[in-house]
Amino acid sequence: MTTTPAISNSAAVRRPSMTRRLVIYVTGVVLLAWLFASGLAVVAMQFEFAEIFDGAVQETADRLLPLAVDDLSDRNGGEMREISQPSSGDEYLTYQVRSADGQVIMHSHDVSEVPYPVPLKVGFADTPTHRIYTASTADGALFIQVADAFENRREAVREAGGALLYPLIALVPLSIIAVIFVVSRMLRPISGLRDEISMKDSGNMAPVKDDRLPRELEPIARSVNHLLERLRSALDAEREFASNSAHELRTPIAARLPRRSACRRKSRLNIATASTRSRRRWRIWHGSPKSSCRCRAQKPGSASPMRRRI
Secondary structure (H helix, E strand, C coil), rough: CCCCHHHHHHHHHHCCHHHHHHHHEEEEEEEHHHHHHHHHHHHHHHHHHHHHHHHHHHHHHHHHHHHHHHHHHHHHHCCCEEEECCCCCCEEEEEEEEEECCCEEEECCCCCCCCHHHCCCCCECCCCCCEEEEEEEECEEEEEEEEEHHHHHHHHHHHHHHHHHCHHHHHHHHHHHHHHHHHHHCCHHHHHHHHHCCCCEECCCCCCCCCCCCCHHHHHHHHHHHHHHHHHHHHHHHHHHHHHHHHHHHHHHHHHHHHHHHHHHHHHHHHHHHHHHHHHHHHHHCCCHHHHHHHHHCCCCCCCCCHHHC
């Protein structure tokens, strides 16, 4: 008897609640949806960043080429020779100015004098580590090649993807709090319906009010009202049956009580009469001494008239 409540309590503890399930499901759906959207955004950003970086590289080459031509012309009087461009710090874009025969005439600080392993052809070309754009002068005497490292593009994509994922750190707890708040407010009608049903007993069979319940709970309220109506009909039938049965049982008992009283009185009267007769016979049989002497004086063969009467 003492183990049953413990078993029921443990079963109730292991049973998950609706709020917990909704928190897990809604938070999981939001998290998966955000991750899926972030993945699509990262893929889209890769293409967009590629176009943006390609445009920046092409625009840089187109702007640097006239400056490089003017600088070489001013310094050398039109004579082409190798010049190193001093610079300091890291450079996202590097360049080389090359002659028509492929010789490096000018280059940025972070690149060596070794020519890029791409042909001198206007347009984009890729190496395992860089994307290079080549531009040339109108006469084809000078070429400028601007290189952008793929690592810079990947870093930009990672930072953008991280910017999309960082809000999840705040979104997950906020979504949990929001779900708990919304679920608690949405379950208030269910709690009210539960309290109203718990107040029903044999003395309170009034229908449950369903005018303020949500549309999803109206079928439950109607089912409870139908059940209460059937219970009320069953109780009324049971009470009517009990009343009729009591009346039907009381009528024959009341009719038989006078007969039993008369029988008892008659039996008592018969018992009293028989007792009186018995006492009389005893007295006659065991009468006074005179009567006994008379009986002895009589002949043996003759009987007393009183004995003969007896």
